[in-house]
Amino acid sequence: MNAHTRIPYAVQLRDLSRSFKGKTILDRVSLEIPRGQFVSLLGESGSGKTTLLRALAGLDDDAETRGEFDVPENTSVLFQDSRLLPWKSVIENITLGLRRQDARPAALDMLNAVGLSDKSNVWPSTLSGGQKQRASLARSLIRSPELLLADEPFGALDALTRLRMQELLMRLVERERPTIILVTHDVAEALLLSDRILVLKDGRIAEDHLVSASHPRRSHDPKLISLRAKLLQSFGVAERV
Known part of the structure; x- marks a missing residue:
């Protein structure tokens, strides 16, 4: 992994397979992701999306793994639940394990960036769901990760909060x-945010789409409408007029 600074890719997979108790979840996945690219993984439940993400994060030690993959050492994970420690204040959660002399000023700056400058000393239990995810995002990004692995981080939020979090993520990106x-x-979230969309089916990458529309994106962009139709069709869903 010491070669990361010498290659143009943040992530490289070569015939990566992962099995649990003899059942193959990922099947010989090969992939290269350039540095700075925003990639969305789409797929039905059981297609291997989260398994792939957790493999790159170094989780699920009980999995049988074959093949090779390289990721940056400085990798951060953003989960669907915020995973804030309830007995520590918001700023203590964000600086937990952070080894830098300017940890507190950096945390305050990041809290300001996610709109929580007035919540630094409160308990996580006093935050709304959206605020908890903002704090979790701040905790991930304060470490300036080369790679951010996000497992449906906005899935549990209401529609309006989700839109706000998507806009916030793009600003911080x-x-x-x-x-x-x-x-x-x-699908709409992937189209709004991503430079590239991968569709996983049965543990393999079935489709690989580049999203050429510029930011900020609008749902009525003809490029997005066309790609949306292709993606929905791949899941057997008819586009509604």
Whole structure:
């Protein structure tokens, strides 16, 4: 992994397979993701999306793994639940394990960036669901990760809060410039955020689409409408007029 600074890719997979108790979930996946690219993983439940993400994060030690993959050492994971420690304040959660002299000023700056500048000293239990996810996003990005792995981080939020979090994520991406792999079931979310969309089926990459529309994106963009129709068709869903 010491070669990461010498290659143009943040992520490289070569024939990666993963099995649990003899059942293959990922089947010889090969993939290269350039640095700074925002990739969304789409697929039905059981297609291997989360298994792929957890493999890259170094989780699920009980899995049988074959093949090779390279990821940056500085990788952060954003889960669907915020996983904030309830006995620590918001700022203590964000700086937990952070080894830098300016940890607190950096945390305050990041809290300001996610709109929680007035919540630094409160308990997580006092935050709304959206605020908890903002704090979790701040905790991930304060470490300036080269790679951010996001497993449906907005899936449990209401529609309006989800839209606000998507806009916030894009603003922070422009500021921090990490490579991102986002697991989502939401085609619209993938189209709004991603540079590239991968469709997983039966543990393999069945489709690989580049999203050429510029930001900020609008749902009525002809490029997005065309790609949306293709993606929905791949899941057997007819586009509604």
